[in-house]
Amino acid sequence: MWLEDIESNMNNTKIVQASLKKRYAKERRFKAYGIFSISLSLLFLSFLLFDITHKAMPAFTQTYLKLDIDFSYKNLKLKEGSRYSEKELFSASYRQLTSKSLYEIFPEVTNRKDKKVLRNFVSSGAQYNLRDLVIENPSLIGTKKSIWVLADDDIDSFAKGLIDRNLPESERRIKDNQLVWIDTLEADNRIEKRLNIGFLTQGDSREPEQAGIWGAIKGSFFTMLITLILSFPIGVAAAVYLEEFAPKNNWFVDLIEVNINNLAAVPSVVFGILGLAVYINLFGLPRSAPLVGGLVLFLMTLPTIIIATRAAIKSVPPSIREAALGVGASKMQMISHHVLPLAMPGILTGSIIGMAQALGESAPLLMIGMVAFVADIPQGFMDPSTVLPVQIFIWSDSPERAFIALTSAAIVVLLIFLFLMNLLAIILRKKFETRW
Amino acid sequence: MRKGTDVELLQNLGDTVGKPLIDGDSRMSCSKVDVFYNNNNQAIFDISVDLGKNEILAMIGPSGCGKSTLLRCLNRMNDTIEGCKVEGEITLDGIDVYSKNIDPVLLRSNVGMVFQKPNPFPKSIYDNVAYGPRLHGLARNGAELDDLVEESLIKSGLWKETKDRLNKPGTGLSGGQQQRLCIARTIAVKPEVILMDEPTSALDPIATATIEELMYELKSSYTIAVVTHSMQQAARISDRTAYFHLGRLVEVNETNKVFTNPEHELTENYITGRFG
Ligand SMILES: Nc1ncnc2c1ncn2[C@@H]1O[C@H](COP(=O)(O)OP(=O)(O)OP(=O)(O)O)[C@@H](O)[C@H]1O
Ligand SMILES: [Mg+2]
Numbered sequence: 175m176w177l178e179d180i181e182s183n184m185n186n187t188k189i190v191q192a193s194l195k196k197r198y199a200k201e202r203r204f205k206a207y208g209i210f211s212i213s214l215s216l217l218f219l220s221f222l223l224f225d226i227t228h229k230a231m232p233a234f235t236q237t238y239l240k241l242d243i244d245f246s247y248k249n250l251k252l253k254e255g256s257r258y259s260e261k262e263l264f265s266a267s268y269r270q271l272t273s274k275s276l277y278e279i280f281p282e283v284t285n286r287k288d289k290k291v292l293r294n295f296v297s298s299g300a301q302y303n304l305r306d307l308v309i310e311n312p313s314l315i316g317t318k319k320s321i322w323v324l325a326d327d328d329i330d331s332f333a334k335g336l337i338d339r340n341l342p343e344s345e346r347r348i349k350d351n352q353l354v355w356i357d358t359l360e361a362d363n364r365i366e367k368r369l370n371i372g373f374l375t376q377g378d379s380r381e382p383e384q385a386g387i388w389g390a391i392k393g394s395f396f397t398m399l400i401t402l403i404l405s406f407p408i409g410v411a412a413a414v415y416l417e418e419f420a421p422k423n424n425w426f427v428d429l430i431e432v433n434i435n436n437l438a439a440v441p442s443v444v445f446g447i448l449g450l451a452v453y454i455n456l457f458g459l460p461r462s463a464p465l466v467g468g469l470v471l472f473l474m475t476l477p478t479i480i481i482a483t484r485a486a487i488k489s490v491p492p493s494i495r496e497a498a499l500g501v502g503a504s505k506m507q508m509i510s511h512h513v514l515p516l517a518m519p520g521i522l523t524g525s526i527i528g529m530a531q532a533l534g535e536s537a538p539l540l541m542i543g544m545v546a547f548v549a550d551i552p553q554g555f556m557d558p559s560t561v562l563p564v565q566i567f568i569w570s571d572s573p574e575r576a577f578i579a580l581t582s583a584a585i586v587v588l589l590i591f592l593f594l595m596n597l598l599a600i601i602l603r604k605k606f607e608t609r610w
Numbered sequence: 611m612r613k614g615t616d617v618e619l620l621q622n623l624g625d626t627v628g629k630p631l632i633d634g635d636s637r638m639s640c641s642k643v644d645v646f647y648n649n650n651n652q653a654i655f656d657i658s659v660d661l662g663k664n665e666i667l668a669m670i671g672p673s674g675c676g677k678s679t680l681l682r683c684l685n686r687m688n689d690t691i692e693g694c695k696v697e698g699e700i701t702l703d704g705i706d707v708y709s710k711n712i713d714p715v716l717l718r719s720n721v722g723m724v725f726q727k728p729n730p731f732p733k734s735i736y737d738n739v740a741y742g743p744r745l746h747g748l749a750r751n752g753a754e755l756d757d758l759v760e761e762s763l764i765k766s767g768l769w770k771e772t773k774d775r776l777n778k779p780g781t782g783l784s785g786g787q788q789q790r791l792c793i794a795r796t797i798a799v800k801p802e803v804i805l806m807d808e809p810t811s812a813l814d815p816i817a818t819a820t821i822e823e824l825m826y827e828l829k830s831s832y833t834i835a836v837v838t839h840s841m842q843q844a845a846r847i848s849d850r851t852a853y854f855h856l857g858r859l860v861e862v863n864e865t866n867k868v869f870t871n872p873e874h875e876l877t878e879n880y881i882t883g884r885f886g
Contacts, residue, residue, distance in 0.1 A: 491729075493725065494731065495690075496687065496690075496723075498741075499690060501722065501795060502715050502718040502719035502742060504715045
């Protein structure tokens with residue numbers, strides 16, 4: 175009897191051993207698949223990041239020209255005198271200043287057409303910078319001074335090596351005579367690349383060398399603020415009600431549940447159309463305003479937050495609820511003292527993921543007119559503005575060459591914000607996590 | 611003694627044998643209690659039993675016979691289960707606890723509960739014990755609260771081990787310590803009745819002995835109902851023992867009578883291990 179047992183035992187061992195090999199092979203194969211998929215996704219990700227940062231590099235510097243500006247009364251078209259009101263200074267003529275300086279450097283240029291080309295070496299925005307300079311420091315009037323002014327985007331592109339001088343002239347945006355002038359300026363040390371601070375401080379512009387992302391950042395900020403203020407409390411409250419108070423096995427509650435899950439899957443552009451119909455056409459709220467953008471994104475984020483919060487609340491162990499009720503906590507006390515704090519890491523992670531989604535959303539905002547060209551930096555929730563992803567969309571659609579770099583730079587800015595939000599999610603989760 | 615197979619015995623099971631009701635003042639009293647879970651699944655049938663003042667009632671019986679269900683009726687913990695319906699009458703000091711004007715929150719501060727699995731809050735030891743008194747405003751100031759926490763921890767036999775680390779998380783204690791912490795948390799509210807559902811099932815013999823001693827001491831000021839699967843434990847600590855079978859209360863008697871001379875054959879089968 176016992177001999178038989180041992181024999182069958184040994185048989186079993188053999189069978190197990192035989193299958194063991196297969197099992198390990200399966201495990202190894204599975205690991206290999208996993209490593210392969212991760213490598214592949216890392217490869218794509220690094221390619222994407224490299225490509226974008228590479229393309230964005232040119233946008234972080236800006237070419238400047240050193241010109242000897244003659245702030246004479248004649249050039250400024252100001253009457254000679256000692257004091258000027260700001261208004262007088264504001265309406266003085268600054269257009270000629272850079273052109274005159276350029277003509278001085280290149281006296282050989284006399285042809286009307288050539289003069290125009292030469293004049294356009296300087297960005298059309300330079301005159302406003304000079305104006306601001308004079309208003310700030312009126313003692314400049316009547317003097318002559320070397321000043322670095324913003325170069326035109328074509329000159330900028332050339333200086334950054336984005337235009338190949340060996341191409342035949344007809345295929346080049348910089349013509350032969352321009353090349354000669356640029357070389358002269360370069361030899362004179364009159365061309366310099368500087369950090370493009372304006373990119374982070376200015377609003378959008380038709381001229382790529384003057385276009386900045388600050389307007390879009392502020393627009394995004396105002397929009398996200400509205401979204402957060404509305405969707406976080408409403409989403410959490412709705413989830414708490416559905417999870418803790420709503421009757422179970424009730425057809426109406428089930429219907430609401432199904433609808434919330436469906437809403438999370440509705441294409442975002444639909445929310446944009448809804449926002450257009452309700453907020454703008456029905457309530458008469460202004461187009462392109464962060465308020466309306468925030469209200470639209472609120473609709474989009476709400477289901478995400480509700481679903482995440484419900485999952486987080488569900489995962490709070492029932493024993494903790496019983497413990498709280500057992501010492502005589504009311505339901506509301508149980509929720510606010512125990513359930514919500516324990517669910518907080520999950521709630522915050524879900525909400526931040528929802529917000530990050532909203533931050534990257536452009537389609538619904540196109541519907542409510544946030545795609546309009548807005549050069550002014552928005553100062554409030556009602557000012558027309560655009561947001562980061564829409565700014566990317568606008569720039570990627572612009573014909574000037576320099577906008578390619580700006581588009582990538584804007585993507586980098588958006589990615590940095592998304593990265594920061596995810597970092598925040600991790601920090602908050604660590605902070606609120608309870609150690610068991 | 612009634613004889614027959616289990617099924618026969620159950621079929622002509624009349625009233626509970628022994629002494630379910632006590633002569634003197636009872637603290638809690640159940641009469642003709644039926645409990646249904648969803649879809650009218652009846653879990654316990656027509657149970658009447660008293661809990662005397664300063665006594666320990668042990669509830670024993672095979673798994674699924676409805677011990678926890680009855681226990682959870684006593685402090686209306688069953689209210690939180692969707693679809694659970696309780697019929698019959700349960701009184702605390704003569705007041706029907708299921709009547710409309712009784713607040714379950716108030717009831718639970720008078721009838722505390724200790725669960726099978728230790729379930730301290732993920733907070734400090736101090737906050738665990740202070741939670742109930744804070745909820746109900748039992749301490750007027752910090753010093754009073756400190757005293758109350760100390761007193762509860764001393765009573766539950768945890769003071770010596772924890773007095774130097776009251777600010778450490780309660781979840782960092784050992785299983786037995788956690789269970790005593792839960793007991794301290796329960797008695798800090800100063801209930802009249804303490805319900806314990808298999809309080810030592812997850813503990814080693816030493817921790818079990820500590821908790822049994824504790825129950826014995828608590829008896830002087832509280833009424834205790836304890837569910838246990840350990841016959842020895844029931845024999846050691848309880849004054850009376852109730853035997854449940856398939857949702858019915860078969861026999862209630864003085865503990866030594868139940869274990870030495872049971873009146874019902876089902877009880878005898880169970881305590882002698884011939885059950886099934
Ligand atoms: N929440 C619930 N929903 C539905 N049925 C339940 C629920 N809790 C218990 N029951 C049923 O009620 C009956 C009694 O369960 P109960 O938990 O009271 O048994 P018990 O005597 O405590 O068993 P154990 O010794 O295993 O803890 C069982 O048949 C069980 O299936
Ligand atoms: Mg049980």
